[in-house]
Amino acid sequence: MIQIKNLNKIYHSNGKEIHAVKNLNLTIEKNDIFGIMGLSGAGKSSFIRMLNRLEEPTSGNIIINGKNIINFKKKELRNFRKKTGMIFQHFNLLSSRTVRDNVAFALEIAKWKKKDINNRVSELLELVELSDKANFYPSQLSGGQKQRVAIARALANNPEILLSDEATSALDPKTTKSILELLKKIQEKLGLTIILITHQMEVIRYICNKTAIIQYGEIVEKGKTEEIFINPKSKITKELVAHLIPEEKDEIDLLKKNNCKIIKIIYTGEIVDKPIISKLVRKFDIDVNLIGGSINKLITTNIGHLIVEFEGDLKNQENAINWLKNQNLEIEVLYNG
Numbered sequence: 001m002i003q004i005k006n007l008n009k010i011y012h013s014n015g016k017e018i019h020a021v022k023n024l025n026l027t028i029e030k031n032d033i034f035g036i037m038g039l040s041g042a043g044k045s046s047f048i049r050m051l052n053r054l055e056e057p058t059s060g061n062i063i064i065n066g067k068n069i070i071n072f073k074k075k076e077l078r079n080f081r082k083k084t085g086m087i088f089q090h091f092n093l094l095s096s097r098t099v100r101d102n103v104a105f106a107l108e109i110a111k112w113k114k115k116d117i118n119n120r121v122s123e124l125l126e127l128v129e130l131s132d133k134a135n136f137y138p139s140q141l142s143g144g145q146k147q148r149v150a151i152a153r154a155l156a157n158n159p160e161i162l163l164s165d166e167a168t169s170a171l172d173p174k175t176t177k178s179i180l181e182l183l184k185k186i187q188e189k190l191g192l193t194i195i196l197i198t199h200q201m202e203v204i205r206y207i208c209n210k211t212a213i214i215q216y217g218e219i220v221e222k223g224k225t226e227e228i229f230i231n232p233k234s235k236i237t238k239e240l241v242a243h244l245i246p247e248e249k250d251e252i253d254l255l256k257k258n259n260c261k262i263i264k265i266i267y268t269g270e271i272v273d274k275p276i277i278s279k280l281v282r283k284f285d286i287d288v289n290l291i292g293g294s295i296n297k298l299i300t301t302n303i304g305h306l307i308v309e310f311e312g313d314l315k316n317q318e319n320a321i322n323w324l325k326n327q328n329l330e331i332e333v334l335y336n337g
């Protein structure tokens with residue numbers, strides 16, 4: 001649905017060149033919830049703002065539904081923007097208008113008839129579960145409610161694409177989750193394609209089926225979210241997922257001793273339910289001590305990790321590791337005593 005080819009953005013500031021987005025290539029399919037993740041200054045905002053030409057690319061092409069939006073003249077661009085909703089970190093609501101009138105604004109600009117506007121706004125407020133706040137002003141709403149209004153406004157003209165620029169960054173974790181659940185519900189109901197930028201790994205794991213990691217304006221890793229979480233390749237991605245798969249380094253140092261091995265097992269989806277550890281003990285006659293573990297829910301699957309210590313016959317320990325590897329598990333030997 002969306003093909004981004006060799007996209008570049010260079011800013012000129014105080015006689016200096018800032019290459020904010022470098023030769024970026026990406027394919028986004030219909031119905032994807034595609035997350036672009038990176039640290040501050042990575043180029044995420046520059047990137048997403050080029051997708052509806054709020055920011056003009058320095059070079060490159062953005063092909064959406066077969067059309068290169070870079071070539072769009074004013075009228076085409078206006079029509080295209082109607083079909084591309086956008087939400088922002090700070091909501092960008094009009095403070096002098098009520099909730100209802102904020103949503104209506106998007107329809108007034110698109111020249112909807114007054115009667116149709118009323119019906120459509122009611123429908124949208126119901127969708128974002130805010131019908132009871134229709135006559136409130138933005139100052140009377142919580143952050144999460146403000147973002148719901150912004151979402152309703154972004155969806156007013158039935159867009160095919162929704163761009164989300166750090167939409168949950170100003171919200172607390174519980175509200176973040178409720179907004180992400182809303183986005184997921186809307187995506188399924190309306191068959192939307194969502195592209196979001198975030199610096200929060202939590203956002204990626206809750207709703208993105210695909211992810212690209214961006215650093216210094218370049219994509220360093222992209223693919224299915226679960227694959228990136230299970231097997232991060234670049235240094236930055238490893239750092240970003242590290243808190244979800246902790247190494248418990250201090251504990252491991254304390255436990256190091258002769259004739260024992262400490263193993264990290266990373267597993268996904270269906271394997272979560274299998275009795276791996278009890279099988280291991282029975283099959284190889286070794287002792288297995290549990291050191292740590294976690295399960296994280298991704299949108300597509302579960303991903304869990306276990307850190308265990310093996311004790312007993314060394315040959316049996318080796319065989320147990322090989323057996324684990326054959327179960328399609330990611331295995332890392334953290335200590336080989």
Ligand SMILES: Nc1ncnc2c1ncn2[C@@H]1O[C@H](COP(=O)(O)OP(=O)(O)OP(=O)(O)O)[C@@H](O)[C@H]1O
Nearest residue numbers: 011012013018020039040041042043044045046047
């Ligand atoms: N209008 C501008 N003029 C000059 N430099 C800019 C401009 N906008 C962004 N930059 C620079 O481009 C680089 C990328 O910025 P961008 O805002 O795209 O990153 P980001 O990943 O969205 O960061 P953040 O999460 O902090 O918003 C930064 O070095 C920034 O200073």
